[in-house]
Amino acid sequence: MGMDASTDQIKAGRIDTSSTYYELYQKSVELGTWDAEKLVHKVGFEDDREVWEGLNDNEKEQWARLISYFIDGEQAVAADARRIMKTVSSPYFDRSMEKEMMASALALEEAKHTQFFDLYITNVMSDKFPQYELDSRRGGIQIPRTEACGAGEMFERQGTLQAQAAHGGDPADIARAATNYHIGVEGILARGGYFAKNRMMQEAPLKLLNKGFQFISTDEGRHITFGLELLQELIEKEREGLPDYQGVENAIWEQAIEDIGYITDTAYFITADIDDPLDVDFSELVNRGARLAGDMMFDTLDLDAGSATEFMQASADAMESAQGSDYDDVIDKYDHIYSQKMAGD
Amino acid sequence: MTELTDIEGADFTADDEKIQTAVEEAADDLGMTPEKVEEEVAYILDSGTGRANNEGVAGAAAADNEDTDNDPRLEALEMFKLRQEL
Ligand SMILES: [Fe+2]
Numbered sequence A: 001m002g003m004d005a006s007t008d009q010i011k012a013g014r015i016d017t018s019s020t021y022y023e024l025y026q027k028s029v030e031l032g033t034w035d036a037e038k039l040v041h042k043v044g045f046e047d048d049r050e051v052w053e054g055l056n057d058n059e060k061e062q063w064a065r066l067i068s069y070f071i072d073g074e075q076a077v078a079a080d081a082r083r084i085m086k087t088v089s090s091p092y093f094d095r096s097m098e099k100e101m102m103a104s105a106l107a108l109e110e111a112k113h114t115q116f117f118d119l120y121i122t123n124v125m126s127d128k129f130p131q132y133e134l135d136s137r138r139g140g141i142q143i144p145r146t147e148a149c150g151a152g153e154m155f156e157r158q159g160t161l162q163a164q165a166a167h168g169g170d171p172a173d174i175a176r177a178a179t180n181y182h183i184g185v186e187g188i189l190a191r192g193g194y195f196a197k198n199r200m201m202q203e204a205p206l207k208l209l210n211k212g213f214q215f216i217s218t219d220e221g222r223h224i225t226f227g228l229e230l231l232q233e234l235i236e237k238e239r240e241g242l243p244d245y246q247g248v249e250n251a252i253w254e255q256a257i258e259d260i261g262y263i264t265d266t267a268y269f270i271t272a273d274i275d276d277p278l279d280v281d282f283s284e285l286v287n288r289g290a291r292l293a294g295d296m297m298f299d300t301l302d303l304d305a306g307s308a309t310e311f312m313q314a315s316a317d318a319m320e321s322a323q324g325s326d327y328d329d330v331i332d333k334y335d336h337i338y339s340q341k342m343a344g345d
Numbered sequence B: 001m002t003e004l005t006d007i008e009g010a011d012f013t014a015d016d017e018k019i020q021t022a023v024e025e026a027a028d029d030l031g032m033t034p035e036k037v038e039e040e041v042a043y044i045l046d047s048g049t050g051r052a053n054n055e056g057v058a059g060a061a062a063a064d065n066e067d068t069d070n071d072p073r074l075e076a077l078e079m080f081k082l083r084q085e086l
């Protein structure tokens, strides 16, 4: 990526201020320390509530499907941030200090994203969320909508991959975890969600929600750059021929192909499965996601494993199989489990 | 970091002069240098990559923000101003 650090830097000793990781950390301090409580106070819930009340049930359901996977996804990435902090201190990376600084900023931001969606659901969308209060990692489960679609499975997979990477994982394990988290969840699933919200906002302009999404997506941009930098470091070492690093590119490619299945299923779930009342367009959403993936893998990372054409094919196959999905029974099942868990607590 | 006027990959509808004026006004209001404001706005859009890939800002806003002519740079500047209040 070859990013130049800022020109008028203050001298530091131990910290390498010319590092891209340092730049990402510093920009997180400057841009990522917004206060979610102040944001909701400043913009207020009133206008959003009015727009929300004017929507019909299908339109509300479409928003609820999108926001379900966001709140559960934000909590999942926040919970796994501790593992990223551990992974970046792995001896397979030459330096760790600036990476750890950036990972700590990421952890704070993911917690805040979870907080924002929690505040928003509670104060605007609660009629469509009879169930969302349980901590999905402490004896609770994800929201039934999340559990029913690919996103739910993807977040669980993320936990496994991050644990493997953090607990003495080799470079291929680290690459797989970073691909799933930074390319898959943040780079495609979340960014695809922003694409969807932009379209849905045209007919349902939820102002506060849009502001929140703008701050969140700006934070995510730095997380994605961070992940791509990590992957680039591992790829460079593989290309230098270092034995421990062989298999990194393949791991990235394989994980991306696995993830496109979860992501495409989620795209179908929030659009065509409910007749897309707010006009997102399932194929355009998937195409946008595939293009973002192509940019990251073949433009930024210049991956030799796989190709953009093969990726588009995998994405088309995923579209085919998503269209056969039926989510209602799964939602019902988890609805029941969720109620039991709520009653038990 | 990339200069605001060198960022690729988005539809920039406003002319560079309009951007410059808006940046200078914001800098004045915020008590910052125009260079710093420009740097922050650019970083909002590209996260250091040189390409406007911030889907949430560089895409459309809530039913079009008429104050920003839908130019992602102005939208990002609005966001930065709000951020300074938070
Ligand atoms: Fe996030």
Ligand SMILES: [Fe+2]
Pocket (backbone or CB within 6 Å): A077, A110, A186, A219, A220, A223
């Ligand atoms: Fe993130």
